[in-house]
Amino acid sequence: MDSKSSDGQPGSENSSPDSDSVAHADTVALTEINAKDATFRITTRRQVEDLLDTIQSLGLLHPPVLIEDSSGYSIVCGFRRIAACRQLGWKSITARIHKAGADRFEIARLAIADNALQRPLNLVETSRALNLLADTSPDQQQFKEAALSLGLPISPSVVPKAREICRLALPIQDGILSGTINMSMALELGKLDAAVATALVGFFIQLKVGLNKQRELLLLLTEIAKREDVSIQQLIAEKPLQNILQNTAIDRAVQRQNIRSYLRQRRYPAISKAEADYQKRVRQLNLGKQIQLVPPKNFEGTTYALTLHFENRQDLSNLNKRIEKILGHPALGEILKR
Amino acid sequence: MRISKLFINQQIADHPLARSIRARLDVPSEYVQNARQVHAAVASAPDPVQSGKEILYLTRNRGAFFKRCPGTRHYTCCDYQILHFGTFCYMDCTYCILQTYFHPPILEYFVNHEDLMAELDTVLAGKTVLRIGTGEFTDSLIWELWTDLSKLLIERFAAQQHAVLELKTKTTAIEKLQNLNHNRKTITAWSLNTSRIIRTEERATARLSARLKAAARCEKWGYPLAFHFDPLIIYDGCEQAYARVIESLFSHVSAENIAWISLGALRFVPSVKTVIQKRFPDSKIVYAEFIKGPDGKMRYFKPLRINLYRKIIACIRNHAPDVVVYLCMEDDEVWQKALGFKPDDIGGLPHMLDMSAARVCHLKPI
Numbered sequence: 265m266d267s268k269s270s271d272g273q274p275g276s277e278n279s280s281p282d283s284d285s286v287a288h289a290d291t292v293a294l295t296e297i298n299a300k301d302a303t304f305r306i307t308t309r310r311q312v313e314d315l316l317d318t319i320q321s322l323g324l325l326h327p328p329v330l331i332e333d334s335s336g337y338s339i340v341c342g343f344r345r346i347a348a349c350r351q352l353g354w355k356s357i358t359a360r361i362h363k364a365g366a367d368r369f370e371i372a373r374l375a376i377a378d379n380a381l382q383r384p385l386n387l388v389e390t391s392r393a394l395n396l397l398a399d400t401s402p403d404q405q406q407f408k409e410a411a412l413s414l415g416l417p418i419s420p421s422v423v424p425k426a427r428e429i430c431r432l433a434l435p436i437q438d439g440i441l442s443g444t445i446n447m448s449m450a451l452e453l454g455k456l457d458a459a460v461a462t463a464l465v466g467f468f469i470q471l472k473v474g475l476n477k478q479r480e481l482l483l484l485l486t487e488i489a490k491r492e493d494v495s496i497q498q499l500i501a502e503k504p505l506q507n508i509l510q511n512t513a514i515d516r517a518v519q520r521q522n523i524r525s526y527l528r529q530r531r532y533p534a535i536s537k538a539e540a541d542y543q544k545r546v547r548q549l550n551l552g553k554q555i556q557l558v559p560p561k562n563f564e565g566t567t568y569a570l571t572l573h574f575e576n577r578q579d580l581s582n583l584n585k586r587i588e589k590i591l592g593h594p595a596l597g598e599i600l601k602r
Numbered sequence: 603m604r605i606s607k608l609f610i611n612q613q614i615a616d617h618p619l620a621r622s623i624r625a626r627l628d629v630p631s632e633y634v635q636n637a638r639q640v641h642a643a644v645a646s647a648p649d650p651v652q653s654g655k656e657i658l659y660l661t662r663n664r665g666a667f668f669k670r671c672p673g674t675r676h677y678t679c680c681d682y683q684i685l686h687f688g689t690f691c692y693m694d695c696t697y698c699i700l701q702t703y704f705h706p707p708i709l710e711y712f713v714n715h716e717d718l719m720a721e722l723d724t725v726l727a728g729k730t731v732l733r734i735g736t737g738e739f740t741d742s743l744i745w746e747l748w749t750d751l752s753k754l755l756i757e758r759f760a761a762q763q764h765a766v767l768e769l770k771t772k773t774t775a776i777e778k779l780q781n782l783n784h785n786r787k788t789i790t791a792w793s794l795n796t797s798r799i800i801r802t803e804e805r806a807t808a809r810l811s812a813r814l815k816a817a818a819r820c821e822k823w824g825y826p827l828a829f830h831f832d833p834l835i836i837y838d839g840c841e842q843a844y845a846r847v848i849e850s851l852f853s854h855v856s857a858e859n860i861a862w863i864s865l866g867a868l869r870f871v872p873s874v875k876t877v878i879q880k881r882f883p884d885s886k887i888v889y890a891e892f893i894k895g896p897d898g899k900m901r902y903f904k905p906l907r908i909n910l911y912r913k914i915i916a917c918i919r920n921h922a923p924d925v926v927v928y929l930c931m932e933d934d935e936v937w938q939k940a941l942g943f944k945p946d947d948i949g950g951l952p953h954m955l956d957m958s959a960a961r962v963c964h965l966k967p968i
Contacts, residue, residue: 290896490889491886532891532893533891562895563903566934602905
């Protein structure tokens with residue numbers, strides 16, 4: 265196939281040459297299109313396999329939109345369509361072309377609308393759209409109005425954070441796109457060195473942990489690393505963690521628990537030991553399901569609580585006997601002695 | 603110290619002390635209607651805390667000059683009274699609570715000493731033992747360069763028999779204390795720490811040896827002394843390091859002139875952690891084993907505190923078996939395990955300190 269113009273519109277249709285804003289349709293050689301210029305790229309999808317069959321059999325139903333630049337054309341809409349055409353071996357396509365001097369704000373809205381009006385944008389795409397709009401809009405009011413009409417967030421508390429997302433290291437963005445991390449965690453990771461963030465995203469993906477656990481693990485890793493003057497990457501690469509991570513014989517939930525326990529013990533060795541000692545002694549007391557012994561919070565206070573669960577007098581009487589036994593047990597003395 | 607600008611409340615523009623400080627501080631000055639203008643200037647700086655250390659705001663204290671020590675019911679407080687003549691500090695300790703205590707913190711000095719002295723007269727009119735300190739919201743002696751308040755206070759306390767003034771500092775600004783008639787009613791006190799902590803966590807403060815030499819000079823001038831190991835900071839080798847500080851302390855001063863030595867392990871409100879991480883990214887002190895206490899402050903896990911207190915107390919006892927040692931903001935369990943008795947066993951901590959003040963400072967309460 266030499267070339268194919270299949271936009272369903274006459275290829276010779278031109279707009280007024282005097283108007284910078286109005287596009288005209290024309291046939292453009294693919295070699296003239298700069299595919300590397302991602303100024304107007306909103307989509308995060310790179311694969312084109314889903315488009316190949318349709319384009320091959322029906323042609324380009326919707327012509328891509330281009331804008332003239334110093335060396336040819338940049339893509340405004342249709343990054344994937346053009347990539348598919350290249351993959352199909354086409355030499356040229358029919359596209360709608362804007363003049364180089366066209367209103368950048370209008371072009372930006374076109375690029376965003378082409379994506380946002382077809383499907384919900386993901387977080388990275390939203391971020392790209394907001395940045396593109398902010399960079400081209402003449403003022404804040406027009407930015408807000410355009411964002412609103414395109415279904416983008418306009419809250420002052422959200423916009424700056426959302427705009428930050430597409431500037432983060434690519435592995436963090438990939439973490440968002442894979443659903444492993446959310447905006448809040450992405451921004452946290454964005455404060456770290458890119459290599460460290462990359463290691464953490466990999467760590468979270470491997471463990472498949474939710475946001476709360478991610479936060480806990482990040483805090484533990486960060487504080488251990490700072491205290492011990494090692495990098496987070498080194499910590500993750502150390503044998504104890506790797507042994508747990510590479511142990512495929514254990515369930516993922518157990519793996520997560522083991523990782524958390526290991527990090528907590530390393531971050532809080534004295535507290536972890538006290539908790540373990542306490543649990544060991546409570547087990548020695550053999551309290552059963554009807555009695556709970558609650559230590560002072562963080563072992564800071566000195567008051568313990570004993571909770572009894574019973575249904576009738578006999579139950580309570582039995583518990584009373586159990587309590588008598590507990591009172592004489594050496595483990596209770598050990599607990600109270602601290 | 604780098605005071606780069608002086609703000610003066612319009613209402614005290616003609617106060618003699620404001621004029622005097624302005625003359626002594628050769629920096630640009632600006633008259634303002636109220637503190638909000640100063641706060642705005644500081645708050646807009648990239649590091650408002652640092653900015654608050656570089657300006658001085660002269661104003662009038664409209665409230666009380668005397669306040670109770672802000673203890674909590676969960677821990678035993680020494681129950682001393684705070685003489686509040688100014689706020690904040692130009693020194694820059696990583697752990698300083700004042701970084702978050704005021705919003706934003708600024709160096710602020712109250713020039714209405716006439717009101718202060720009148721209130722002091724009222725407080726001193728009672729005849730019970732009083733311990734009064736100025737080092738709670740600021741360092742007691744950083745103001746010596748521009749003011750003569752210490753002289754005023756020391757001489758006023760010298761003229762009575764039942765109250766002591768404690769000037770607590772990390773400086774060596776003692777020159778103006780020489781030759782004053784103090785009548786042993788002013789205790790000069792130093793916050794002490796290991797050389798490593800002073801170097802890494804107490805920026806712009808005097809070195810340990812300088813503090814101890816200053817203490818020795820004050821002892822030579824007849825002043826009673828006190829020392830505060832607060833905050834004690836746990837790190838590898840800290841026990842040996844604190845032992846060396848104690849050894850050095852008793853090689854500079856004699857135990858019989860020490861009214862008290864306090865020990866207090868590092869504690870901080872959670873918001874201070876964020877400030878430390880932001881302002882002092884190299885500091886590691888917040889990464890130790892802390893728990894949140896019932897008063898909401900972060901504290902070292904109790905067994906770790908007890909262990910450190912025991913070691914330090916044993917070391918102090920080796921040098922000075924009879925010196926009064928107390929724990930700042932700890933509970934009965936820690937007292938019992940660290941000191942071997944609870945405050946109530948000896949009539950309460952305030953009583954214990956009153957007795958020591960009476961003995962060392964020659965008080966004669968009625």
